[in-house]
Amino acid sequence: MSVKSITSEPRRRARNPLAALAFVTLLTGIGAGLGGMLLALLLHGIQHLAYGYSVTHVISSESFLEGVTGATPERRVLVLTMCGLVAGLGWWLLYRFGRPLVSIRQAVKSDDPRMPVVSTIVHALLQIVTVALGSPLGREVAPREIGSVLAGWLSHRAGLSVEQSRIMVACGAGAGLAAVYNVPLGGAVFVLEVLLGTFGWKALVPAVVTSAVAALVAQFGLGNEHQYLVPSLTVSTSLIVWSVVCGPIFGAAAWGFTELTKRARAEAPKDWRLPVLSLLNFAIIGVLAMHFPQLLGNGKGPAGLAFDGNLTMALAAMLLVLKVVITASSLRAGAEGGLLTPGLANGALLAIVLGGAWSLFWPGASSGAFAIVGATAFLAASMQMPITAVVLVFEFTRVSHDFLIPVLFAVGGAALSFHACAKWVPVLQFSAGFNWGGAGKAR
Known part of the structure; x- marks a missing residue:
C-alpha cells in the first residue's frame, strides 16, 4: 500500500522522459555529493571546535577518538550536556512547528515521493550536529536524507513518472551514503538491495551512476580516503x-x-x-x-x-x-x-x-x-x-x-x-x- 501524497499539486509529465531521467540522475549525483561533503565538513568542524583538537586543520590526521581522549573529562561532560540541549530542544521544536517528516522508505513507496524540504534539512542537520558533539548514533542517515529530498524535488520538476521518481529518491539516498563514506559500490548496492529490492536495469543504471558521481564529487573536499586504516591481516x-x-x-x-x-x-x-x-x-x-x-x-x-x-x-x-x-x-x-x-x-x-x-x-x-x-x-x-x-x-x-x-x-x-x-x-x-x-x- 502506497503512502499518500504530501501535496495535491498535479504532476506534469516530461516531454522527453529518457533525457529528463539522465538529467535528474546526473544532478542527483552531483547534489548528493556536494551535500555529503558539506555535512562531513560540518561534522569535522564541530568535532574539532567542541573538543579543542587540531583546530587549525578541520581535516587532519588526528582522529575524533584521539581528540576526545585528549580533552579533559570535564570538557566531555560539558560538551555532552550541550549535545543534550541541542538534541532535545531541536527535535522538540521540529516536531512542534515543522511539517511531518517523511522517511526515505515511506517516500520510495509514496504516490508523490517528495519529502518536506525544510523539515528534512533541519532533521539532517540535527543528526550531524549531535553526532559531532558525541551522540552514539550514526551519521549516515543525514546525507541519505539530503540526497533523497533533492532527488524527489528534481524528479518532480523534471516531470518524471512516479516509478522513476521513486527510483531516483532511493538513488539519492545511496548517493549520499556513497559520498560521506567514499563507498560508491556500497551506495549503489544499498539502493538495489535495501531500498528497491531489485537489481533490474531501470534501477541498476541510475543507482550506479548517482553513487559514482556523488563519491567523485565528495572527494574534492574530503579526499580519496577509506574509513578505517587496517593493518595487514591474514586468513587462517x-x-x-x-x-x-x-x-x-x-x-x-x-x-x-x-x-x-x-x-x-x-x-x-x-x-x-x-x-x-x-x-x-x-x-x-x-x-x-x-x-x-x-x-x-x-x-x-x-x-x-x-x-x-x-x-x-x-x-x-x-x-x-x-x-x-x-x-x-x-x-x-x-x-x-x-x-x-x-x-x-x-x-x-x-x-x-x-x-x-x-x-x-x-x-x-x-x-x-x-x-x-x-x-x-x-x-x-x-x-x-x-x-x-x-x-x-x-x-x-x-x-x-x-x-x-x-x-x-x-x-x-x-x-x-x-x-x-x-x-x-x-x-x-x-x-x-x-x-x-x-x-x-x-x-
Whole structure:
C-alpha cells in the first residue's frame, strides 16, 4: 500500500522522459555529493571546535577518538550536556512547528515521493550536529536524507513518472551514503538491495551512476580516503572455523539489538519530555565518557581499535555493553540517527570477546581478523542487508579478498540465525505467556 501524497499539486509529465531521467540522475549525483561533503565538513568542524583538537586543520590526521581522549573529562561532560540541549530542544521544536517528516522508505513507496524540504534539512542537520558533539548514533542517515529530498524535488520538476521518481529518491539516498563514506559500490548496492529490492536495469543504471558521481564529487573536499586504516591481516583455518561456529551468535545478538532499538525508538517522546530526557541522557553519557572516551561518537573509534587489535577482551566487553545501552537510551530519549556504524562497532567488539575466547583453545587468528568478520556479520543481520554489508566493510577497510570466505560463512550463519530468532522467539514468548497464564488460573 502506497503512502499518500504530501501535496495535491498535479504532476506534469516530461516531454522527453529518457533525457529528463539522465538529467535528474546526473544532478542527483552531483547534489548528493556536494551535500555529503558539506555535512562531513560540518561534522569535522564541530568535532574539532567542541573538543579543542587540531583546530587549525578541520581535516587532519588526528582522529575524533584521539581528540576526545585528549580533552579533559570535564570538557566531555560539558560538551555532552550541550549535545543534550541541542538534541532535545531541536527535535522538540521540529516536531512542534515543522511539517511531518517523511522517511526515505515511506517516500520510495509514496504516490508523490517528495519529502518536506525544510523539515528534512533541519532533521539532517540535527543528526550531524549531535553526532559531532558525541551522540552514539550514526551519521549516515543525514546525507541519505539530503540526497533523497533533492532527488524527489528534481524528479518532480523534471516531470518524471512516479516509478522513476521513486527510483531516483532511493538513488539519492545511496548517493549520499556513497559520498560521506567514499563507498560508491556500497551506495549503489544499498539502493538495489535495501531500498528497491531489485537489481533490474531501470534501477541498476541510475543507482550506479548517482553513487559514482556523488563519491567523485565528495572527494574534492574530503579526499580519496577509506574509513578505517587496517593493518595487514591474514586468513587462517582457525578463523574460518570460528566464522562458521560463531556466525549464528552474531545473528542472535543482532536480533536482540534490533528489537531493543526498535522498541526504544517507538517509545521516544515528542512532547515536553523530549528535552528533559535528552538532557538527562546525554549528561549521563558525558559522565561515562569521563572514564570511557571510546563511547563518544557513532562507533568509529571502538571499531577502529578492534580492527587494529588494540582492545583487550575485558575492555571490549565493557564497551559493548555500554554502547548498546547508550544507543538504546539515546533513541528512547528522542534523539535521531542511524544504526549502521553503531552496528558495525557492536559486531567488532563482540568479535573481540568471542575471538579472544576462541584463541585460548585454537590460536592462529589475529583479533583484528575476528573483528572484520564479526563486524560484517552483525551489520548484515542487524540491518537486513547481507550483500550491502559485505561490500561496505570491504570498501571501509580495503582488506584482502581472501576474507570473503570467512566473511560469507559468518554472514550466512548470522542471517539464518536472525531470521530464526525473528520467527521463533515471539512464538516461544507467546507460548510461555499462555502457559504461565494457564498455570495462574489453575492455582
